[in-house]
Amino acid sequence: MHVIRRAIQRLVPGLAVTLLLAGSLWAQDDNAITRFGVELEAIPFPDLEVFQEAVSDSLQSARVVFKTKQAGAQTPRELADAYGRLGMHYQAHEMQDPAGAAYRNAVALIQDDARWFYYLGLHDYESGQHDAAIEHYRRVMALEPTYPAVRMRLGLAFLDSNRPGEAETVFRQLLDKDPDHAAALTGLGRVAFRAEDYANSIDYFERALVAQPQASELHYRLGMAYRQTGDLERAREHLEQRGNIKPQYPDPLIHAMQGRSQSSQFYLQQGVAAGKEGNFEGAVNALSMAIAVNPKDDAAHVALGLALEQLGQHDAAGMKYEEALRINPENAEAAFNLALLLDQRDLTEPAIPFYEQAVTNNADYTEAWYLLGHANMRLGRYARAATDFTRVAQLQLDNVHVWHLQALAFLAAGQCEDALTALATALAINPNRGDVIQTQARTFATCPSATAEQQQIALADARALYDLRPDLEHAETLAMAEAALGNYQDAADYQAQAMFESFKLGGPDKFPGLQTNMERYRDQQPAEEAWPASHPVFAPDAFAYPTESDDPS
Template sequence: MIPSARVALIALLLAGCTVSPVADPSPLDAPLQPVVLPDLDGLAPSVARQLRARYDAAQGADTANASGSERAEAWGQLGMVLQAAGFVTPAESAYRHARAADPEDLRWFYYLAHIQQVTGRRGEAIANFERALEIDPEHLPSLVWLGEMLLDQGAPGDAAAAYERALALAPASAAALAGLGRAALAQQDAESAAAYLERALRLEPGATSLHYSLGMAYRDLGDPERAAQHLAQHGEGAPALPDPLLQAQTGLLDSGLAHERRGMRALAAGRFDEAAAAFREGLALAPDDATLHHRLGVALMESGDVRGAGAQFEEALRLAPDFAEAHLSLGDLHVQGNRFAEALQSYEAAVMHRPDYLDARFAVADTLNRMGRLTDALPHLERITVVDPAMADAWMARGVSLVQLARYREARDWLTRAREIHPDDTRILFLLVRVLAAAPDGGVRDGARALALLETQRNAPASMELFETLAMAFAEAGRFGEAVDFQRRAIAVAQQTGQTWAAPYLAENLARYESGQPCRTPLPPAAGATG
């Protein structure tokens, strides 16, 4: 998953590891392991009854001399309800029984593949998706999922072949187009990647997750403005993939959990009204489920129903006062309304209940900064970098605060540490260079080091930030002609990209360079900063 617009999403189907494809180690004629019904205590009574009934039916089919297809159906249906209830291991065993009883039924290979990919066994998943496609070469979901698995495995060429077959079957499939775009990007074909991803977004504007890959494609094409536009629109929405088999599985259980999962799938795809409807159905069965109230609040907030969202978050907290995610979401709602004091209370409550909840702690720091309490934000940002040094935003935010507080030596040392951990983060690099070039403290400035650090950016894409930082460094080195040239280029880029807020500061520094004076303000003054 980003501090300013969080949507707590639980993906039903995950992707990840990179391993070499291997065949399913359990061939069709391998001995089958018995299916053991898990402990059903704590489940809703209706769900427990469903599981026991399906288990008894599967056992009965094996002892009643039923046909292969009948036995497969009984075991497969058991696997589906087990998986829907979250019991992955016995569900996998049940699917293996079904697959052995009827090896020509695509469903059991397909469901088995999904369990294997969710549990990180990508090679086995690929083998079962491929077997499903031998049975039905035109099964669109298997083609798209096979492409996903191959792309995750580091085989973008093979993935592209699967996506191309999918697109031939469904030319308007945003999922197939998105896959082709990501595969092209992985093969360093940024031009094709951009074309595919643009087509996918035209078909499904709500698939906001694609903006990230599209931004990367435009960055590789040397178009930083369009890259920045798309990266700013990056969200959680995924392209829809019609999948009757998974949908049939999702609706099997008449429980709050089943409706929650259906809602989360709709939420991930950006279908907020559908998600809200699913969560309401779940609440009709489980009205005291704080998680469902929170999920409904998120869906309502995303659809613009601020009042309804707030009511759901408040109800979630009434039912579970220590529900940190609900405190965080309520804080986000307050921020939308510029109620920063109330937002801070909510965020601090989230951190109180979960001290290492980093999104909440970052939100505390961000809100303190908005309120002008920069010094109070510093320990929160430092704590984040201790718990998760990979969180570059916290390193950057603390560096900015130190500069705004005129604590330039600390800022220099902090950003130097940050560069060691995040050597490729240009935001940290540019801020460090600004401190070295423009800090009022002569003991902090080091123009030679500033220029040396910027050597790595000789071939970087054009941007206002790059040109402005270069101008500062050249001015500190006394090379005012080059400083003026780069500052003018920074102003031109700012005008082209609509960054009008920067105009006064840029013009002020240009006048300095034209008169042979270096800059002594690394960043524009922070409005409202009081320390």
């Protein structure tokens, strides 16, 4: 289900929205001044009322400390340090305007501290000023040539400045020192992709994914590269796994800067990062801090619930999902996770309202529709299940498995004509799916509206399946097809073989319909249904999502 990957993808983007809203609410902190013979910029200061209390307190405290150090600075280095540390506080909360001004003052005062050039380069890059970022990163390399992260950031700035040759040189320098550097491999893959060298781009992206399997963004890049080569199957496989997690690389200066954040989003990001690394205890601690800072952060409650599930604390996880829904009843992720938690504990009926809440809040929530369909199938609500699978099929038009599920739901609901329509669609996508061929053969053999031509198709397909593997299911299917054409003796013979095979698997009583159909064939009557309502085919395992195969067996 990849639940954690989906939750991580939707939690972090909310941070940018809050900060964009705050971004224009600046007041001038002080006027431009001259100190130590250097003209310094005024630092804009945000309106703290738009921030969470912990954030506003942190920024107010940083401002007070800065003012004290600014007044007491006896040397350019002391004043530069005050400006630089103030910039770190602003940048930790993604406030680019005051952060940039503070860093520019710091590097104007002293030119030999790599930290302030590095943070200024990061500010430039995040502000879209890639050429300026390149110059500042180069300054860092001159001052601190052994700092590893700056070379990676320089390569990315080259790449985004449409200077792929220089980017490639930098990425190769990183690989010379570390052949498994996932971020550098990704950079080379991007260079190759731009050059339309798709084979090499795939190679680099695949190597990066081996180095960092959690870097889900690589699936998107691989999907696009495979699409360019015409390998649409592999493209689809990777695109279905795509996410927002980029390849990571050590960057102590960034961690030092981020540590100044006091927002719930910061702790949320820290918790999500810990979860990606499998450190679920650390995730719980960080996410608990996020909730302590902002108890109304429904996304943090959802993320904490996911981490608690990984630690086996399912009751506590359920309480977090419930709390998230109390805060925000439109949180589709919270509703889905609570439904899934209940469903996996065989509490199917209580789970259904939460699946329904999830799809009401997000009509394109494929997994929720899919599991809702299965839940309705298990409870015998077949018409509702057919509606659920219809929605999944609309969202995944080329998914044979879902069209087959829709057909089974229609069959169980007594709507064999609708089932045949769904089966025809499934076989148009993949004409070699053995399970779909068998369902169609049984439906042709039992549906009252089936034509003689369709009954002949059922017989031909059933014989092909039987010849491939003469097991219980295929023998029973061939018996149905023979009986549909009035060949009752042949039907009885194949049904007898099916019953013989059943003894190897527990006896005929374990397989609904075997004895009933044998009696019908002896009475010169065809089978009435593809499978009895009690057959497990109408309650497939929702959590065992099959892969498609070209093997009709």
